[in-house]
Amino acid sequence: MALESRYADDPDTAALFRRLVELPEGPGRERLRGEIICAWLPMAHRLAARYRGRGETLEDLRQVAAVGLVNAVDRYDPERTRAFASFAVPTITGEIKRHFRDRMWSVHVPRRVQDLRNVVRRATAELAAAGTQPSLARIAEHTGLTQVEVRQGSEALHGFSALSIDAEASVGGSGVLLCDSLGTVEGAYDLVLDREAARPGLRNLAEREKRVLYLRFFAGMTQSAIAAELGVSQMHVSRLISESCRRIREDAAREPARRKTTRGTARPRPV
Template sequence: MAETTPCPRGRDCDSPDTLHLFRRLAALPHGPERDRLRQEIIAAWLPMAERVSVRFRKCGESPADLRQVAALALVHAVDRFDPRLGCAFESFAIPTITGELKRHVRDHVWSLHIPRRDQELRAAVRAARTRLEQRDAGTHVTAAELAAEAGLTEEEVRRGLHADGVHHTLSLDHPIAGADDLPLAETLGLPDRALELVIDRQSLKPLLDALPERERYVLYWRFFGNLTQQQIGARLGISQMQISRILSRTCAHLRRQLLAAA
């Protein structure tokens, strides 16, 4: 079994001494013995992979999924590690696992993808804010203080602040604070079909004003008063057939004038 390195505080660390196992693994051909030894190494380093996954606990992904991604990255690290290069496995595995976790968060967790530079600024600003708050808890951290702490310009700090939180989107049912729990969906506008008719109405207005009074009344009562042709005819003392002809003739006349003006 893999041995763990004694910790200075008297407890076992999660950095097991597996160098001799890696050397044996590199020398073994593919087969049951090599598979068993590989599984032993993976099991020995699994606590370390889980420790790395904990760093991403605030990213919005479930801890179980993060552990699974870290474990899979650990398997890849074990398969790719070459003990003959002289570096410690931990120094090789941690960047590998961290990179896979970052890639998973970027590709699967963020609802809105932003440029890599904005992601880097977001991380730098968050780290600077944490350091400042730990040194002087309870105070409001300004953009200038964040810029000085992170070594950024105030414009870069503002970009980082704007990028914070974009990886989460709100449900349309999310209640709005201070609005009597009004859902977000109630505040969103809907397509206004009348906007598409503004130009047509403005173009039509002078043409309507130029119509004879009877034709204007017929159009108004039919399309704005919602009267039937029979009701309009009763008001004007003419037949329904005459009203139908007036409507057809007037609409055709307006259509020709609009097309000619276009």
């Protein structure tokens, strides 16, 4: 059975489409095109109503559906597709789905999860209409999905928009906002981590190299001043600093792997 005979708002516009194909560009063709669009607009509005309650107003949904209808009318070829409805319905619904995907989701949700969300919503409505409690297990059995997939789809049901950081963190009326729980950058923590990472490399340096680094980075002396104090050239001080820093970096990079190896090695028990 063709889609055109399934709904009461499917007008018979086959003759109008045949005339539209034959007419050249001009006012007459535009009037006929507008007549066809107006005839099918109730169907577009009906399709738009299916997507109510998903974070978009019905008026905006109708406008999106109307755009899909116009695209369907302009692209329809009566010689290739017998019924206009069979071409228009997927074109209009596709336009609405693109609207949700591209403009309504404030966080990126994979297409697969969006599809799971639609399956879960439909199954929940069907089970509820049949008087069955739509539990996780029942939805999985009804749809053939795994419970993990059902859970992903259920979580995506409320994923059209991100929760504001100014919202309360709990429903207990505590007044604590989500932004109050966000951490901040603590420079002191990073400094501690950097010092601990550099400690093994510093321990392996010669006393002369340690003194050069101390004078440069802790005493704030220039390379020329360090060279004068040690009785060497400024070029030699520069090489000492570069070589010492390189060895410290290499030791710091090796230290995590060394700790992992040591942690995984069993110590012999004393006899």
